[in-house]
Amino acid sequence: xxLTSVIFVLREVLEAALLLSLLxxxxxxxxxxxxxxxxxxxxGILGAAVYGFNIDIVSEWxxxxxxxxxxxxxxxxxYVLLCIVAILAMRRHQDRPxxxxxxxxxxxxxxxxxxxxxxxxxxxxxxxxxxxxxxxxPVLAGSAIGAGIGVSAGAVFYYSLLSLKRRAAVxxxxxxxxxxxxxxxxxxxxxxxxADWLPSQYPVWDSSWLVEENSVSGQLLYALIGYESxxxxxHLIVHLSSFVIIIFLxxxxxxxxxxxxxxxxx
Amino acid sequence: MSSIRRxxxxxxxxxxxxxxxxxxLHGYRTSMAKAEQLFDAQLADIADVLALTxxxxxxxxxxxxxxxxxxxxxxxxxxxxxxxxxxAGVAPENLAEPVAPLVVGxxxxxxxxxxxxxxxxxxxxxxxxLIVAERADVRFNLAESVILESILPIILGLPLAGLLIWIxxxxxxxxxxxxxxxxxxxxxxxxxxxxxxxxxxxxAVLINSINDLLRRLEASFEREKRFAADxxxxxRTPISVLKVQLHNLLRDADEGMVALRPLKAAVERMExxxxxxxxxxxxxxxxxxxxxxxxxxxxxxxxxxxxxxPQLEAKxxxxxxxxxxSPMRGDAFALRTLLTNxxxxxxxxxxxxxxxxxxxxxxxxxxxxxxxxxxxxxxxxQRDKVFERFYRxxxxxxxxxxxxSGIGLAIVRHLVDIHGASISLGESSFPTxxxxxxxxxxxxxxxxxxxxx
Numbered sequence: 001x002x003l004t005s006v007i008f009v010l011r012e013v014l015e016a017a018l019l020l021s022l023l024x025x026x027x028x029x030x031x032x033x034x035x036x037x038x039x040x041x042x043x044g045i046l047g048a049a050v051y052g053f054n055i056d057i058v059s060e061w062x063x064x065x066x067x068x069x070x071x072x073x074x075x076x077x078x079y080v081l082l083c084i085v086a087i088l089a090m091r092r093h094q095d096r097p098x099x100x101x102x103x104x105x106x107x108x109x110x111x112x113x114x115x116x117x118x119x120x121x122x123x124x125x126x127x128x129x130x131x132x133x134x135x136x137x138p139v140l141a142g143s144a145i146g147a148g149i150g151v152s153a154g155a156v157f158y159y160s161l162l163s164l165k166r167r168a169a170v171x172x173x174x175x176x177x178x179x180x181x182x183x184x185x186x187x188x189x190x191x192x193x194x195a196d197w198l199p200s201q202y203p204v205w206d207s208s209w210l211v212e213e214n215s216v217s218g219q220l221l222y223a224l225i226g227y228e229s230x231x232x233x234x235h236l237i238v239h240l241s242s243f244v245i246i247i248f249l250x251x252x253x254x255x256x257x258x259x260x261x262x263x264x265x266x
Numbered sequence: 267m268s269s270i271r272r273x274x275x276x277x278x279x280x281x282x283x284x285x286x287x288x289x290x291l292h293g294y295r296t297s298m299a300k301a302e303q304l305f306d307a308q309l310a311d312i313a314d315v316l317a318l319t320x321x322x323x324x325x326x327x328x329x330x331x332x333x334x335x336x337x338x339x340x341x342x343x344x345x346x347x348x349x350x351x352x353x354a355g356v357a358p359e360n361l362a363e364p365v366a367p368l369v370v371g372x373x374x375x376x377x378x379x380x381x382x383x384x385x386x387x388x389x390x391x392x393x394x395x396l397i398v399a400e401r402a403d404v405r406f407n408l409a410e411s412v413i414l415e416s417i418l419p420i421i422l423g424l425p426l427a428g429l430l431i432w433i434x435x436x437x438x439x440x441x442x443x444x445x446x447x448x449x450x451x452x453x454x455x456x457x458x459x460x461x462x463x464x465x466x467x468x469x470a471v472l473i474n475s476i477n478d479l480l481r482r483l484e485a486s487f488e489r490e491k492r493f494a495a496d497x498x499x500x501x502r503t504p505i506s507v508l509k510v511q512l513h514n515l516l517r518d519a520d521e522g523m524v525a526l527r528p529l530k531a532a533v534e535r536m537e538x539x540x541x542x543x544x545x546x547x548x549x550x551x552x553x554x555x556x557x558x559x560x561x562x563x564x565x566x567x568x569x570x571x572x573x574x575x576p577q578l579e580a581k582x583x584x585x586x587x588x589x590x591x592s593p594m595r596g597d598a599f600a601l602r603t604l605l606t607n608x609x610x611x612x613x614x615x616x617x618x619x620x621x622x623x624x625x626x627x628x629x630x631x632x633x634x635x636x637x638x639x640x641x642x643x644x645x646x647x648q649r650d651k652v653f654e655r656f657y658r659x660x661x662x663x664x665x666x667x668x669x670x671s672g673i674g675l676a677i678v679r680h681l682v683d684i685h686g687a688s689i690s691l692g693e694s695s696f697p698t699x700x701x702x703x704x705x706x707x708x709x710x711x712x713x714x715x716x717x718x719x
Contacts, residue, residue: 002294002410002417137418138410144421145287152280152287159277216288 001135005142006149007214008125012118013147014223015183016044017154019078019114022176023085023107025161029169030092032100040108044115051116052123065195072191074117075184079242081110082181086174086250093170094254114184149216176224178246183226185242189235190228203230270442274435279428290420294413301409305400306372309385313398316342317389339404341365341382345395355399366397375399441466445473457484498543505537545603545677557597560709563633564589564626566598570605571624574613581618585609589626592633593709596685604681607674608637608702616641621696633706640696649691653679678704 020037027034051058058066084106092098122143129139164172192198208229211218221227226239341355345364353361360377366384367373373384384399448460459477512533516526567587578585605624612622616639625636644652652675682689687706694701 002414003291006291134407138414141414141418141421145290145417148283148421148424149287152283155276155280156284159273216291 001129001138002142002145005125005139006146007216007219009122009143009146010150010216010219011146011222012121013150014153014219016111016114016118017150018157018223019180020111021154021158021161022173022180023111025158025169026085026089026173026177027104027107028162029166029173030089030100030103032104036104036108037111040111041115043108044112045119047112047116048119048123051120052127055120055124062195065197068191068195069197071117072188072195074113075188075191078110078113078117079181079185079188079246081106081113082177082184083246083249085110086177086181086246087253089177090174090250090253153220174247174250178243178250179225180223181246182239182243183222183224186226186228186235186239189238193232193234198234201232201234203232204236206230271432271435271439274439275428275432278431278435279424282427282431283424286420286424290417294417297413297416298406298409301405301412305405305409306383306385309372309383309398309400310387312340312342313385313387313396316344316396316398317387339401341378341399343395343397345397346393351394364395364397365399368395368397374402441469445469449476457481457487494543498540501536501540502544505533505540508533509537542674542677557599558595559598560593560595561598561601563592563594563596563601563635563706566601567605567624567626567635570602570609574606574609578609578613578622581613583613583616583618583620583622585622585624587624587626589624590628592626592628594633594706595709596706600681600684604678604704605635605637607678608704611674611702612637612639612641612700615639616699623695628708631708633708635704635706636701638694638696638699638701640694640699643694643698643700644691652691653689678702 020041024034024037027036055067058070060066062069085103088098088103088106092103126139126143129135132139161169161173161176189198193200206229211221211227211229213219213222213227213229218227218229228235231239342353343350343356343361343365344352345368350361356365356378364386365377365382366375366386368386368388370386370388373386375382375384381402382399383402383405384397387396387398388394389396445460445465457480459480460473465473512526512530516530519526564587567589571585571587575585609622609624613620616622620640622637622639625634625638627634627636679689682704685706687704689702689704692701692703693699
């Protein structure tokens, strides 16, 4: 049970931790006070508890697929918020007037929603073992290892991003933000396929021989780029198009900034 | 602001956690594989023992129970030409067929609602098949509980590691903190080298540079001071001569030579500047402290006002003194200079016909001196700058009628520092104007009569 718990908890914690690290390093770069992160974490954990405790009620919505649909909505909301972050961050990067509070609030909400989504999964998983006394120790030990690896990877990731030079940081940070956001959007497709709202299809390929999804490296790739060893065509389309959309939005924001700067100089 | 301590603690702890947990996971996987092999070997051993006693199996299940132990997770069957001779731990509905294929070796099979690891063995002598099976979940849990014993301390030790890292990093960074404290405690005019500090190798270079910088700074301050004092001193005699000559010239000159009057004003101004510069640089705090006497600030104020009265009257200015008896320790000459400078400033910048009020209050442990006027005052954003030497407000630079060098308040600040007092500028209690408040430490808490002039 230990290994299963490690992978399960790692999957959820790593995703939230990487998003938090990415946005924290971004806010540090843009000289935004990082107290929003603390508020987001506390709100997220409280929200996860409320969501987790009421999962029975939520599950019954939409003819029994309430959990999938609500999770898909959460993921979609995170993707949209990350698009807004990308646009605002790009504007601020070019020293154009962007309210620091608006950016902090958008980042805080996206992190809080991610924690609600991932945290509730962990809660539901762990609560299932509360009655099974003999499994509780390995499950808790596995969860601790999974959470430890996830949070530590997030911390190392955060300081690695901060150690980059400004130009590299803009490129790497922007690319990672787009990849993570696209991964979030791709999960929307996955969840709606599970809920039978979207048709299930045959996978395009199976790369589990290369990177097993249920391994630490597989989970790291999943959290970073939304890695799926057996993606369906729909999944791929959503993944790629959401990646292109966020990149396009950020670049459009960047270009209009350059244009207005040039006009100002002219 | 980024913190070295937070960075070190977080990154060290994260690295330790990652390495420990990933190696623990690796250890868990290999240990589980090893345990599988051990359990498999044990299964084969049981089959061997059963083969030896196989003759007596049918007659004595009790022997068998002893051989296999009485755990719930073990089952066996003995088959002879398609006929089940003996069985244990297998549910009755699974007795019709062998629970595992009759092929020598290991197999993973399902029966009785569980997954089992089975070992089949053929005994040629008696032509019997022995199948020994063990429940997969039981062996898995057993192996896991053993391995967990070695993994749990790694997890539980982590908070301890975190605490120790926090303490150790804090201790390692203490010299830096000490140095910061040493620099922070330095008085702004203390340019002595950082000496009371045993620096570690990494900080020695920094401290040497700081000390070197402080030494050079002190030397250049000293040079500046000496130069100004010497220059002022050297200028005194020629100015006196100039004054006398000018006086003679004015006495003998025709009425028409009005151009000589501004010249007289300019020479006075030059003399005033030179005296002030000398005042500022001639004195060091040590020299002053030696001359401190018990005095009453109200008395000093009365003398100063009396001396300045003709000058104020000529400009039709009114002055009022509201004073408690205020005993304190100080240097009478310095305090006279201080009061003269403050009152002259008020008089100078408020224009003719203005009102000046000098208030001296004895408040608990301090004597509070306030000089206020109803002139134009100083904008709040310029109040700090007026203490700088030779700083003059924009308006007064353009007014040729004001004799000033921009050094008066710098001297006041110097004298305030020497007396361990504090100075602040604020709004006067008149509708407009400036209030300068100086707070001296009082000699005793005695408090008596008021006087007004």
